[in-house]
Amino acid sequence: xxxxYKYVDxxxxxxxxxxxxxxxxxxARSFELVHENKSDKAVLIIHGYSGYPGExxxxxxxxxxxxxxxxxxxxxxxxTSGKDFLxxxxxxxxxxxxxxxxxxLSRYKSLDLIGHSMGAGLVVIAxxxxxxxxxxxxxxxxxxxxxxxxxxxPFIVNFVSLFLRKxxxxxxxxxxxxxxxxxxxxxxxxxxxxYWRWLYPKMIKNLYKVMMQSGKDVQDLxxxxxxxxxxxxxxxxxxxxxxFIIRDKKKGYKEEYLVKNATHYLFYDKDKEAExxxxxxxxxxxxx
Numbered sequence: 001x002x003x004x005y006k007y008v009d010x011x012x013x014x015x016x017x018x019x020x021x022x023x024x025x026x027x028a029r030s031f032e033l034v035h036e037n038k039s040d041k042a043v044l045i046i047h048g049y050s051g052y053p054g055e056x057x058x059x060x061x062x063x064x065x066x067x068x069x070x071x072x073x074x075x076x077x078x079x080t081s082g083k084d085f086l087x088x089x090x091x092x093x094x095x096x097x098x099x100x101x102x103x104x105l106s107r108y109k110s111l112d113l114i115g116h117s118m119g120a121g122l123v124v125i126a127x128x129x130x131x132x133x134x135x136x137x138x139x140x141x142x143x144x145x146x147x148x149x150x151x152x153x154p155f156i157v158n159f160v161s162l163f164l165r166k167x168x169x170x171x172x173x174x175x176x177x178x179x180x181x182x183x184x185x186x187x188x189x190x191x192x193x194x195y196w197r198w199l200y201p202k203m204i205k206n207l208y209k210v211m212m213q214s215g216k217d218v219q220d221l222x223x224x225x226x227x228x229x230x231x232x233x234x235x236x237x238x239x240x241x242x243x244f245i246i247r248d249k250k251k252g253y254k255e256e257y258l259v260k261n262a263t264h265y266l267f268y269d270k271d272k273e274a275e276x277x278x279x280x281x282x283x284x285x286x287x288x
Contacts, residue, residue, distance in 0.1 A: 003061050006183075008032050013099040017092040018076045020084040021079065027054035027179075027187040028079020033064040040109040041134075042069045043286065044100055045222065048117025049207050050195040052079040054181030059114060062178070062279050064191040066287055069178050071109070073100055075122075080095055082166070082194040083110050090206040093118075094125055094144045101126040101133065110134045112227045112286050116267065117142045117235065118207055121214030128217040137282050138218075138227045140264045142207070142236050145215040145244045160203035171196045176270040218245050226285045231260035255283050 007029045030053055043063050045056045053072045060070040075096060077088025104111045112135045115123035120141035127133045147154055173188045201205040218225075227245050230236075259266060259281075262274040269275035 001065055003033060003064060006032050006034070007076045010071070010100065011102065013073060013096050013143055014076070015099065017095050018088045019082075020076060020080040022080040022084055024052075024079040025187040025190060026059065026183060027181045027185075027191070028052035028074050029054075031060070032069070032075045033060055034069045035064075035067070041067070041112070042071065042104050042108040042110070043112045043114060043122070044097075044104055045070065045072045045073065046097055046113070046115045046119035046122050047072075048115075048119045049203075050078065050085070051075075051117065051119070054179065054184065054187075055265070055267055056114075056116065057180035058275070059279055059282060060061055062283055063286065066222045066283055068112075068286070071100065071104065071187070073097075075119075078195075079191070080194075082198065082200070085194070085195065085203060086165070086200060088206075089207040092120055093206075093210065097122045097126045097198075098129055101130050105130060106133060110136070114139065114173070114282065116140060118210055121210040124214040124221065125210070127223065128220055131222060133223055133238055134245055135286055136221065136226070137285065138225070139278070139282070140230050140233055140236060140262075141209050141227060141245065143185045143218065143245065145219075147208075147212065148210060152204070152207075157201055157204050157208065161205055164201050165197040166200050168258075169197055169199050172202060173269075177268050178272075179268050200222070215244070218252045224253040224285075225255070226265065227254075227256045228262075228281065229256055229258045230262035230264055230274075231258060232262060235264040235265045255285075 076092040077085040113123035114137040116139045121143045208285035259278045261271045267277045
């Protein structure tokens with residue numbers, strides 16, 4: 001099957017949010033996969049903190065092949081520059097996902113949401129606001145129901161952000177992660193210099209806002225919910241973070257599925273068998 005990637009601005013989804021000054025790199029372009037005879041079921045896929053749409057090509061491609069129309073937008077401040085990143089905020093990211101969800105619900109009979117990492121928190125917040133969402137998938141979710149599970153206490157992050165704009169980190173491109181976007185991994189060096197080589201305290205504050213709000217909202221969701229936990233998740237700690245999501249099963253169907261050899265980057269993983277297992281579980285869950 002030929003996959004008809006179409007790069008789209010999704011202009012109405014960005015009403016009332018920060019508009020980036022720098023153009024996004026190729027990997028970060030928003031895209032859609034829509035069948036010639038429009039499907040009656042759609043999927044919205046949201047990337048994570050300092051991520052970009054190109055990370056989600058693999059699930060988008062597989063779901064399109066199963067008959068879904070798929071939409072993958074870019075969050076404000078992501079995939080452009082560190083300066084844009086610092087000018088965006090949690091409320092911008094939340095609003096884009098809510099705008100997208102509202103629009104797609106008006107055009108499709110059924111809408112599923114998939115979020116990766118911080119994107120999982122964003123789709124939870126949207127799903128609470130729009131309970132008519134059909135199903136929700138949280139892939140390697142960066143969420144928590146208590147500040148004690150955050151990597152650094154919020155009061156420390158808040159204090160540091162008053163004095164420090166950014167702090168250098170060690171980062172190097174890892175060729176074992178095989179990307180699927182066009183010309184991959186051509187944009188890795190630039191994105192690394194703008195995003196992954198730095199710790200931005202102000203942006204960690206915004207990340208924490210999403211993590212904490214979604215950690216509270218997730219227990220109110222009544223639609224079927226699947227959490228994909230990654231046994232080798234070096235970012236969230238795998239099941240330690242995701243267990244609380246399914247603790248209360250009174251409201252709707254909640255399932256956790258562990259992919260033992262998957263890292264945090266399960267949609268383009270080092271272990272291709274783990275990647276395949278995660279994608280297949282998601283596709284099967286949404287097809288049922």
